[in-house]
Amino acid sequence: MRNHAEELRALQDTLYFIGGKWRLPVINAICNGHRRFREIERSIPGITTRMLSKELKEMEMNNLVTRTVYADTPVLVEYAPTAYCRSFGTIIQEMIRWGRQHRKTILKGRADKP
Amino acid sequence: MRNHAEELRALQDTLYFIGGKWRLPVINAICNGHRRFREIERSIPGITTRMLSKELKEMEMNNLVTRTVYADTPVLVEYAPTAYCRSFGTIIQEMIRWGRQHRKTILKGRADKP
DNA sequence: TTATCTGGTATACTCTATGATACTGGTTAC
DNA sequence: GTAACCAGTATCATAGAGTATACCAGATAA
Numbered sequence: 001m002r003n004h005a006e007e008l009r010a011l012q013d014t015l016y017f018i019g020g021k022w023r024l025p026v027i028n029a030i031c032n033g034h035r036r037f038r039e040i041e042r043s044i045p046g047i048t049t050r051m052l053s054k055e056l057k058e059m060e061m062n063n064l065v066t067r068t069v070y071a072d073t074p075v076l077v078e079y080a081p082t083a084y085c086r087s088f089g090t091i092i093q094e095m096i097r098w099g100r101q102h103r104k105t106i107l108k109g110r111a112d113k114p
Numbered sequence: 115m116r117n118h119a120e121e122l123r124a125l126q127d128t129l130y131f132i133g134g135k136w137r138l139p140v141i142n143a144i145c146n147g148h149r150r151f152r153e154i155e156r157s158i159p160g161i162t163t164r165m166l167s168k169e170l171k172e173m174e175m176n177n178l179v180t181r182t183v184y185a186d187t188p189v190l191v192e193y194a195p196t197a198y199c200r201s202f203g204t205i206i207q208e209m210i211r212w213g214r215q216h217r218k219t220i221l222k223g224r225a226d227k228p
Numbered sequence: 229t230t231a232t233c234t235g236g237t238a239t240a241c242t243c244t245a246t247g248a249t250a251c252t253g254g255t256t257a258c
Numbered sequence: 259g260t261a262a263c264c265a266g267t268a269t270c271a272t273a274g275a276g277t278a279t280a281c282c283a284g285a286t287a288a
Contacts, residue, residue, distance in 0.1 A: 004146050004157060008139060010213030011206060015138060017216065020245060021129055025122060032118050037265050043118060048247065053266060074255050074264060091212060092125060094205045099124030101201070102131065134275060151235050162277065167236060188234060188285050 014091075017062075022047055024095070026055045027088050030065060030081045037077055059085075128205075131176075136161055138209070140169045141195070141202050144179060149192045173199075 018024060025044050034040045041052050056079060059065045064085040070076040132138060139158050148154045155166050170193060173179045178199040184190040 010210045013213040014209040095128040096124045099127040
């Protein structure tokens with residue numbers, strides 16, 4: 001209730017930063033130890049190469065990941081999470097919790113069908 | 115790392131449920147005590163009547179809010195949050211926290227500009 | 229009387245996020 | 259030799275989320 005405007009602004013900033021449907025799944029994948037491009041791609045069924053590529057670029061620009069190229073043969077590329085990236089941990093955990101609960105509730109056939 | 119697939123599914127369920135850019139702001143407004151249509155509308159600068167109307171309809175269908183009409187003159191409509199609606203509390207709070215922290219960090223001129 | 233509040237609906241438009249598909253150049257395995 | 263891996267890029271198409279604007283009927287205030 002108090003300082004609704006400021007809360008709203010903070011909330012909207014976060015929503016804006018998160019943006020589309022892939023940002024959080026990608027952050028989660030990387031924070032869960034997936035480092036290589038194809039590895040991340042495989043760990044998120046449904047994402048296309050194009051979207052992952054776009055996400056990773058933006059995330060690098062926003063300092064959410066670092067991209068390291070090991071110029072051996074074959075070239076190896078590694079994406080690693082920054083502290084900034086990990087700062088989404090609690091949000092993601094809460095969302096996972098909610099999603100699990102939601103699924104349970106739906107399966108029990110209640111809650112969103114009263 | 116463990117059961118990444120299940121976590122991902124839960125996360126994506128939540129993201130899907132949240133949907134667009136207005137769902138969480140509207141939930142927040144209603145949970146913060148705004149009950150009337152125009153009141154909610156005013157409390158979220160930038161939202162249009164059309165989007166708010168759409169959101170509220172979907173939210174009613176999803177059992178996130180109840181819509182009560184008091185048929186006095188003038189007719190009075192009240193939107194109230196359900197428990198389901200309030201279950202987003204922690205997610206929203208975490209997002210507000212993140213947004214505030216983000217703003218601080220940006221203002222200090224660091225973090226996302228290394 | 230005119231303006232302003234209420235709770236919305238209707239129509240038209242924009243735009244961008246996402247999806248689908250194909251391709252590249254190099255490496256390694258069969 | 260060809261198939262499959264790597265890390266992507268390029269091009270095109272499209273749904274639908276979001277915006278803009280105007281409008282309705284009824285009540286209230288100036």
